[in-house]
Amino acid sequence: MHKIVAAVNSMIANPNLISTVIKSVDGNELFFTYEDRFKWSVTKSDEGHYYLYYYPGNVSIQDLATIPEHKWTSSGDFITYSSKEIKTKEAYESFAELYQIVQGKLYGIDDVLDYIIKTAA
Template identity: 45%
Template sequence: MSKIVEAVNVMASNKDKIDTVLQGEFESEIFFRYAKKHKWSIIKNDSGEYYLHYYPGKASLEEMASWHPEEWHEFNGMVSYNSKDLGTKEARESLGELYTIVKEKVYGMDSVLQDIISSDDTW
């Protein structure tokens, strides 16, 4: 297993360490921070491939999430991975799970689901 797939699995297994989750200007891109220090974004494209980007620089997630597509053309301060290049079923599934986790965080699904569960008066 590659180190990036292992790291993605750790992030997915420790979703409580994912915070500052922001919807990007590009609708399917979601920016997030892991362990209060590692800045990432993840995208699912129209053909179902996942792209994961790591940002080691000083730009904030809030800044990057607000950039328009033309602003990204001049930016190269990131490390990128994608499910097609990683090429394994495990990589695709792991990136898909991480994408679902951060997407649920964008929409506050933990609170929504907890509200629904606590409304059950059948007990």
């Protein structure tokens, strides 16, 4: 399980490789690609746990994002990782930071902050 934390930390260290961020049809999950080839999603539960999903296969991120949450049990293959299962401080913090990065990309916050910093100088 610790290999996933190392992989998440690598994604965090290379946020420029995270792209195609799409919010799920239900609005609770953020789908994204890493290096334009690996399909993932990340979400935060009401209890404060983070869940990271990996999607093998040929289904597009756009199609994955349109599947309603209640239909996931019968809708294709995925692998689930969670801060709840891994139960380490590093896993929780890494998953939380990845969630923030992906959410920021969804809303283009880096461009906003760069603009604010640039114009204040």
